[in-house]
Amino acid sequence: MSLELPGQDRPLTRNVREDRRPTDLAAYEANGGYRGLRSAMGKLSPADCLQILKDSNLRGRGGAGFPTGMKWSFVPMDDSPGHKYLICNADEMEPGTFKDRLLLECDPHQLIEGMILSAYTIQADVAYIFIRAEYHKAAQLLREAIAACKEKGYLGDNILGTDYSLEMHVHASAGRYICGEETALISSLEGKRANPRAKPPFPQVSGLWGRPTIVNNVETLCNVHHIIERGADWFQSLGLTGDAGTKMYGVSGRVKNPGCWELPMGTPVREIIEEYAGGMADGYQLRGFLPGGGSTDFLTTQHLDLAMDYDTIGKAGSRMGTGTMIILDDKTCPVGFVKNLMEFFARESCGFCTPCRDGLPWSAQVLDDIEGGRGLPEDMDTLARQVTYIGAMGNTHCALAPGAMEPLQSALKYFREDFERHLNGGGCPYCDGGTA
Amino acid sequence: MSERETASLIPVLSAQELAAIDAEIAHVPYRAAVAIDALKIVQAHRGWVSDESLQAIARHLEMSAEELDGVATFYNLIYRRPVGEQVILLCNSISCWIKGCDRLQAKISSQLGIALGETTPDNRYTLLPVTCLGACDKAPVMLVGEELHEDLTEQALNRLFGEGET
Ligand SMILES: Cc1cc2nc3c(=O)[nH]c(=O)nc-3n(C[C@H](O)[C@H](O)[C@H](O)COP(=O)(O)O)c2cc1C
Numbered sequence: 001m002s003l004e005l006p007g008q009d010r011p012l013t014r015n016v017r018e019d020r021r022p023t024d025l026a027a028y029e030a031n032g033g034y035r036g037l038r039s040a041m042g043k044l045s046p047a048d049c050l051q052i053l054k055d056s057n058l059r060g061r062g063g064a065g066f067p068t069g070m071k072w073s074f075v076p077m078d079d080s081p082g083h084k085y086l087i088c089n090a091d092e093m094e095p096g097t098f099k100d101r102l103l104l105e106c107d108p109h110q111l112i113e114g115m116i117l118s119a120y121t122i123q124a125d126v127a128y129i130f131i132r133a134e135y136h137k138a139a140q141l142l143r144e145a146i147a148a149c150k151e152k153g154y155l156g157d158n159i160l161g162t163d164y165s166l167e168m169h170v171h172a173s174a175g176r177y178i179c180g181e182e183t184a185l186i187s188s189l190e191g192k193r194a195n196p197r198a199k200p201p202f203p204q205v206s207g208l209w210g211r212p213t214i215v216n217n218v219e220t221l222c223n224v225h226h227i228i229e230r231g232a233d234w235f236q237s238l239g240l241t242g243d244a245g246t247k248m249y250g251v252s253g254r255v256k257n258p259g260c261w262e263l264p265m266g267t268p269v270r271e272i273i274e275e276y277a278g279g280m281a282d283g284y285q286l287r288g289f290l291p292g293g294g295s296t297d298f299l300t301t302q303h304l305d306l307a308m309d310y311d312t313i314g315k316a317g318s319r320m321g322t323g324t325m326i327i328l329d330d331k332t333c334p335v336g337f338v339k340n341l342m343e344f345f346a347r348e349s350c351g352f353c354t355p356c357r358d359g360l361p362w363s364a365q366v367l368d369d370i371e372g373g374r375g376l377p378e379d380m381d382t383l384a385r386q387v388t389y390i391g392a393m394g395n396t397h398c399a400l401a402p403g404a405m406e407p408l409q410s411a412l413k414y415f416r417e418d419f420e421r422h423l424n425g426g427g428c429p430y431c432d433g434g435t436a
Numbered sequence: 437m438s439e440r441e442t443a444s445l446i447p448v449l450s451a452q453e454l455a456a457i458d459a460e461i462a463h464v465p466y467r468a469a470v471a472i473d474a475l476k477i478v479q480a481h482r483g484w485v486s487d488e489s490l491q492a493i494a495r496h497l498e499m500s501a502e503e504l505d506g507v508a509t510f511y512n513l514i515y516r517r518p519v520g521e522q523v524i525l526l527c528n529s530i531s532c533w534i535k536g537c538d539r540l541q542a543k544i545s546s547q548l549g550i551a552l553g554e555t556t557p558d559n560r561y562t563l564l565p566v567t568c569l570g571a572c573d574k575a576p577v578m579l580v581g582e583e584l585h586e587d588l589t590e591q592a593l594n595r596l597f598g599e600g601e602t
């Protein structure tokens with residue numbers, strides 16, 4: 001859980017308790033909660049808030065790392081009538097990602113305070129929390145927290161006596177990974193099949209029900225009121241590298257102490273794996289890792305000293321993604337690993353475009369053949385071709401399919417000999433794919 | 437009156453279900469926008485969404501049953517077939533796979549005598565795979581109903597489902 005070390009500022013997890021008991025409104029307020037809201041409402045204009053956000057260099061924590069202030073600056077700010085929407089993306093379904101759950105279950109008010117100030121900044125009058133169906137406890141806590149806020153005057157009409165009003169709703173989803181893609185999420189919130197939409201028009205201009213809409217990740221929104229209360233310089237100073245803030249990092253796989261920790265942005269990979277996750281479990285060695293969820297490229301032991309930030313991991317040929325690493329150990333089959341991911345992406349394809357709908361099952365089939373000892377030497381070329389065609393942005397309607405190709409393309413690069421051993425040796429050389 | 441005619445007079449959605457759906461309709465621009473909420477509300481009351489329920493919901497939302505079915509069948513947690521009293525959602529994504537979820541699935545299947553997608557004859561359990569449950573540090577995990585079971589072992593499965601056939 002959160003390791004609160006002396007002298008270190010951990011804004012996002014300061015209310016996270018060892019036993020993960022949720023922080024209620026009273027405890028949240030006792031620890032300075034809603035102070036950011038009080039300090040801003042009626043004193044800072046939306047434009048002031050936007051400027052602070054821009055200056056802070058907060059980047060979206062949902063995976064792509066897009067600058068939040070810039071994203072918001074595309075929302076029309078004229079007085080034209082009609083709704084504007086803020087949506088919190090709490091769909092967290094990226095394989096290997098378990099950071100938003102912690103923030104939602106342990107400190108629901110932090111998200112709500114962040115959302116109120118975010119909505120205020122873009123002058124949204126309705127906010128939704130789109131939460132995946134399986135997060136029953138978090139959805140319940142959020143509903144209770146929203147009700148408590150309405151009573152306190154933090155939500156509803158004329159918030160804290162100002163002329164700003166905001167209503168907030170929790171929408172529990174009904175499954176499917178693609179709902180996390182922001183335009184698919186909007187389709188789903190409208191009650192439709194969750195097919196992604198073409199951009200442009202961008203949601204900032206024409207999103208939910210054709211109105212200006214901002215979609216942000218849970219962790220992104222949780223940062224906002226801290227930044228507005230404590231300033232852009234403070235936020236920048238939290239990061240160890242050029243990238244600002246703290247980050248929820250996680251490690252899963254065969255390490256001694258899998259978990260999720262809030263650490264300064266840019267903490268070295270090695271420190272996260274060896275100190276926080278306790279190093280590899282006894283009898284296992286590290287072979288590689290996906291830095292931030294199932295749709296990021298493998299990195300290997302040569303990358304352990306890199307800083308975990310968007311630019312550094314990007315330059316190394318991968319993506320920081322969600323910041324939750326998945327460890328590949330020496331007894332787990334890399335082909336089986338990639339096959340599991342590919343089957344996931346094939347299953348979760350929304351079916352809208354052909355390269356994804358037909359291509360991903362084909363890749364999964366080839367990987368299954370190789371894993372099962374039915375592979376042919378030419379399969380290596382087939383996989384490489386699939387990576388080229390399906391992996392290229394622009395050949396598919398959304399980023400699901402290119403994301404699906406990232407673990408495969410990097411496995412072909414770093415673990416090629418494993419594929420060849422499968423082909424030459426009649427199947428998987430690992431016991432039960434290594435998961436026994 | 438024929439049996440068919442009587443059936444068509446019985447309101448298929450209960451007052452409770454209608455009230456819950458109408459509460460959702462109150463904050464959206466048109467009725468069909470609550471399609472997913474409505475399906476979930478009815479499913480919460482009845483366990484699944486039958487053809488009859490689907491038609492009743494569609495009528496209430498002023499949309500065609502076909503369109504609503506297109507929505508319903510898109511989402512894996514809307515059940516268009518009956519499920520058991522409790523649905524077991526076993527995570528089979530990457531971190532749980534590394535930690536042996538395939539073996540656990542085989543174990544549950546043998547304990548309950550059902551494959552993925554099937555329901556036990558006594559109607560207690562349905563077993564389904566699910567995407568990463570966001571608890572990868574506690575892998576392998578599964579949801580039984582609304583309860584999350586973490587760090588699953590074969591012993592834990594024995595306690596939950598009995599020794600089974602093996
Ligand atoms: C297939 C797919 C699934 C996604 N799932 C999620 C998700 O579960 N949660 C999330 O915050 N972003 C997800 N995203 C990213 C969103 O599209 C969007 O970029 C993000 O919510 C923006 O928030 P941010 O700017 O705060 O990062 C997904 C993207 C793709 C292509």
Ligand code: SF4
Nearest residue numbers: 350352353356397398
């Ligand atoms: S890439 Fe896949 S998920 Fe994305 S729109 Fe195409 S079919 Fe749907």
Ligand code: FES
Nearest residue numbers: 527532568569572
């Ligand atoms: S992979 Fe199973 S909970 Fe994440």
